[in-house]
Amino acid sequence: MCFYYGYNDFLMDKLLQLFTVAEAVEFFEANEVARPVTVRTNTLKARRRELAQALINRGVNLDPIGKWTKVGLTVFDSPVPVGATPEYMAGHYMIQAAASFLPVVALAPQENEKVLDMSAAPGGKTTYCAALMKNTGLVVANDASRERSRALVANIHRLGVTNALVCNYDGREFPKVMGGFDRVLLDAPCSGTGVISKDASVKTNKGPEDFEMLTRLQKELILSAIDSVNADSPTGAIIVYSTCSVTVDEDEAVVDYALSKRPNVKLVETGVDFGRAGFTSFRGKAFHASLALTRRFYPHTHNMDGFFVAKFKKLSNKIPAADNTFVVPTGSGVQFKQKKKRAQT
Template identity: 40%
Template sequence: MRTPAKSRSCSDTEVFLPEIDDRCHELAERYGVRPYMVARYLTFLGRSETERLLKHMEDIRPAIRTNTILIDPEELRRVLEEKRGFELKRCPEPVDVGFWILNDPPISIGATLEYMMGYYVPQDAASMLPPVVLDPKPGDRVLDACAAPGGKTTHLAQLMDNEGTLIAIDVDPDRMRALKSNLARCGVANAVALRMNALDLPSTDWEFDRILLDAPCTGEGTIHKDPSRKTSRDPEDIATCARLQRRLIDAVVDVLRPGGVLVYSTCTFSPEENELIVQYAVDEHGLEPEPVDVGWADRGLRVPGVEPKVRRTCARLYPHRHGMGIFFVARLRKPLS
């Protein structure tokens, strides 16, 4: 693998931009992605892994997550297979409340009676991991900082046994409507949904035991749902997202109690939005990275400027290795003093 070259995209944010050679152009043309993306994959993953990633980037099976507030996973499986014609496969621990859908059911997953009753949430399997890593307990004060449309919020509620205090905030009014609808449909009783910019959190007197920051990102992990992302993002977008993510880290750390836990996640490959953001949280706020204890996940990338303790504690998911969209998860704890 080549050593990543750095290019300053703008102001204080650097983006890794390796040389784009004939191999990059060849693979970019074959798989319909931007050449700079291929150059970055080759740098961090090598030729074989890059080709496998590009080949399987859109081969992600749809999944659903059982809403255990209302139904047991095996009971849901029985109903959907026997009555609705679904063919399901259980997702691996610790996201085994989820099922992959192996067939094309006769009824859309968003049109069944069970969906309308809130028994399950359509959700990519990778997206089920951050709430599990946060591990909220009944009675905790929990913040979902970029919550809409509510897939992870409803998951947090069920992990809390629908007890405690769960604040779900988002700035987008259209997505807020979806968030409130999902909370109601799933029978969530311990959550309050507020339209609010997470950057304004320091102006409050709130304090939370646990915070989930599933940050806005460039979204390479959603290419299977939105193929336009193969070509619609450029290095400037990476820099823009990384700047916002650092500001969001600053904001949420301000309302995390000493000893509290922050889980940071994205659905993108970019180390500028992942390992380097975690390193920023460590350097600027003294947060301590804790292992994401998922044995089948990959560790973080080897990135210049990122300490080994950060890389070793992060988790990465890939389509060609895990059957899930590209995803990144890190867990950090705020020091007591």
């Protein structure tokens, strides 16, 4: 199978742990076919029905993506480049993978809120948040890469977003840079095992050291995202964690880690009514039971990029300390209670 599909031994073994052999073959076959081109209507400038009609008039063959989104369109074929139409130039839509709608659907930003997109480039999710917020409040669009931020700024201008602030910080520096957000979206850097159809190099260029580095970064980022949210927000206190990876190391294991390190958050329903439930146990390792509320999406079952979405609700701005109180046994000659100090991040 490594020879036939072109994967290295390490990644093949990891994926065969995730699926049965029959389903693994379906997954590998789906990765050999490009996902459908999808666009998101920019509701700041257009309505989906009007946009669809304008593109149909140009000879574009399209349909709504599905009942779960009111702004998405699937483009089956087009006589003109979809990224060069007058409607595109005018900012009436964004070319965006259907799976990347999902984290914003889960985040559900409200008008006049203060929202952080921690890893924002090239801007699909940021501009979707701004559209849902109707250009009110504030969207802080952060990305660690200055180079990638150029596309982010260009898309913000093209789509007519006026409530965004762009910055270039390592996401792990929040909330020292800025905190008190109503909602935070962390679409974390990942191995890309869900988007192999777009980048076939993932089949061979990922090894154990890459996963070790990535999972460490993801764990640091998710704690930073949680700490950046204000639990007293009257409308939010929501954190959404997502990846375009299907591996448990980068998905359930990271979320389970966050729950253990931040007992002041809990998982809640994502608001996405399809997809598979996340794993509550994997290869002998048990995760928190609430991991069943997370959602997984696969190329071979949902005809979209492989994706993972988890939604947290922050309950308190104070991280509860473990009770390390102990009492010296009676008869030892010493009568006192002592509480160990616990360092808090």
